[in-house]
Amino acid sequence: MLIMLPGPIQLHERVIRAMCRQMIGHRSAEFGEILKFCGEVMKEVFGTRNDVYFITGSGTAGVEAGIASFSGVGKFVTLENGKFGERMGEIAERYAEVERLSFEWGKPVDLEKLKEALERGARAVAFVHNETSTGMLNPAEEIAKIARKYDALTIMDAITSAGGDYVKMDEWGIDVAVVGTQKCLGAPPGLAAVAVSERAWEFYNPKCPLYLDLKAYRKKLPELQTPYTPAVTLFFALEEALKMIKEEGIENRVKRHRKLSKAVRTWAVNAGLSLFPQPDKYSDYSNTVTAINIPGGITEKELRDTVRKEYGIVLSSGQDKVKGKIFRIATMGSIEKFEVMATLTAVEDVLLRKNLIKPALDFARRELQP
Ligand SMILES: Cc1ncc(COP(=O)(O)O)c(C=O)c1O
The missing domain is CATH 3.40.640.10 (Type I PLP-dependent aspartate aminotransferase-like (Major domain))
Incomplete structure (x- = not known):
């Protein structure tokens, strides 16, 4: 897993x-x-x-x-x-x-x-x-x-x-x-x-x-x-x-987290999904967890269960008020490019099968260039 x-x-x-x-x-x-x-x-x-x-x-x-x-x-x-x-x-x-x-x-x-x-x-x-x-x-x-x-x-x-x-x-x-x-x-x-x-x-x-x-x-x-x-x-x-x-090094670690989360966001937006938070000029998107709105045509449970069953990847649901409305991909700790690309590939596959998004892995790959 x-x-x-x-x-x-x-x-x-x-x-x-x-x-x-x-x-x-x-x-x-x-x-x-x-x-x-x-x-x-x-x-x-x-x-x-x-x-x-x-x-x-x-x-x-x-x-x-x-x-x-x-x-x-x-x-x-x-x-x-x-x-x-x-x-x-x-x-x-x-x-x-x-x-x-x-x-x-x-x-x-x-x-x-x-x-x-x-x-x-x-x-x-x-x-x-x-x-x-x-x-x-x-x-x-x-x-x-x-x-x-x-x-x-x-x-x-x-x-x-x-x-x-x-x-x-x-x-x-x-x-x-x-x-x-x-x-x-x-x-x-x-x-x-x-x-x-x-x-x-x-x-x-x-x-x-x-x-x-x-x-x-x-x-x-x-x-x-x-x-x-x-x-x-x-x-x-x-x-x-x-x-x-x-x-x-802390600086490198922060940069890595930022790069990975940006790749997830870039993939989501280019795939035609929307991000849940709406930051203003003072706030920002999280650099450690990305919350994405569930598109119509699939339930949050179906998405997470299929990704888990077919790919062995565990995604996070929304909590409380946003349960069923969003899913979350964390980019925390020792996670690298490999794990992020594997996760996006799995999610993309499940959503593409239902014609809910456009392919966008290339956008993530570009963000993840060294
Ligand atoms: C921002 C934030 N605060 C508090 C908590 C609660 O932490 P814990 O479950 O370790 O008590 C969490 C857990 O996800 C969190 O993300």
């Missing part, structure tokens, strides 16, 4: 092999070295000098840790133009007063509305950088710039951007950034990394959930430990995945 999902992603053989080994103590020097290495590479990935904490849990655990730990800040505003923005709103509601700004899925967030919410007294902005559910890249830098003007804290879900697209936490002035390991980092699911600015600590809330209390992670970091038993096996995998990121 070839997994083209927006997480969990297809693992590289090196990452799979790294997990097949005996346990080590999580308070041992050996584990400490792994934690140190992972933290150092993650700083580069996030574009920050801030410390990075690792939580055993999926990406949502990282987002909840970021929101809950700094919920002492006061009122939140959340930007919601997809499933994961909405989840941030749901999390924030549990810990703070929140104004949830909701926008149509696949449409840009309205920056004027953000300003108005900040005028009304919001003290923190929580938003998703790369909205996986719609294939939209939200304007992190612009959002952070506005938040800064009002001296508000920024909490960014970088779960499907970090490691695949530019994330410049310090340059943009982001206070908290979160990633899950099963996306662009190229590791299995189960760990979340959270980077935190010094300023965020002013707003620490000691009543946050014990397991997600980032202060406990901060206290243990100088000893190169985590407060509770981490998923050691997943650290073996993450260490290897991050070695691969170092070897490739």
Whole structure:
């Protein structure tokens, strides 16, 4: 099977092999070295000098840790133009007063509305950088710039951007950034990394959930430990995945993700399909996942099932509101030209048979030239 999902992603053989080994103590020097290495590479990935904490849990655990730990800040505003923005709103509601700004899925967030919410007294902005559910890249830098003007804290879900697209936490002035390991980092699911600015600590809330209390992670970091038993096996995998990121170089990795996603988009548009997100001058198409509208004449289920059965390629469906309306092709982690061309060939074959599109593989091939 070839997994083209927006997480969990297809693992590289090196990452799979790294997990097949005996346990080590999580308070041992050996584990400490792994934690140190992972933290150092993650700083580069996030574009920050801030410390990075690792939580055993999926990406949502990282987002909840970021929101809950700094919920002492006061009122939140959340930007919601997809499933994961909405989840941030749901999390924030549990810990703070929140104004949830909701926008149509696949449409840009309205920056004027953000300003108005900040005028009304919001003290923190929580938003998703790369909205996986719609294939939209939200304007992190612009959002952070506005938040800064009002001296508000920024909490960014970088779960499907970090490691695949530019994330410049310090340059943009982001206070908290979160990633899950099963996306662009190229590791299995189960760990979340959270980077935190010094300023965020002013707003620490000691009543946050014990397991997600980032202060406990901060206290243990100088000893190169985590407060509770981490998923050691997943650290073996993450260490290897991050070695691969170092070897490739972050700049090259971002370029590769951009090139692959552009090839998917170019193919789709030239085949006569339409892309789901409608970015404005501030936002953009995602560089890690492409959301394509299902054409009339085939159901989303039929398309995905046929591609899976005949070609062994796993595509992603739409979620919630857009279930049945879109399909998604992720270009995350170690994916290369080979996997992208195989996927487009399979999808094209199934849609061509029903006369629903025009052949367009040449357009993708051209985008993928070295
Ligand atoms: C942007 C974004 N945020 C949050 C999540 C939730 O992450 P997890 O399922 O790892 O908790 C996802 C998962 O797809 C995501 O893509």
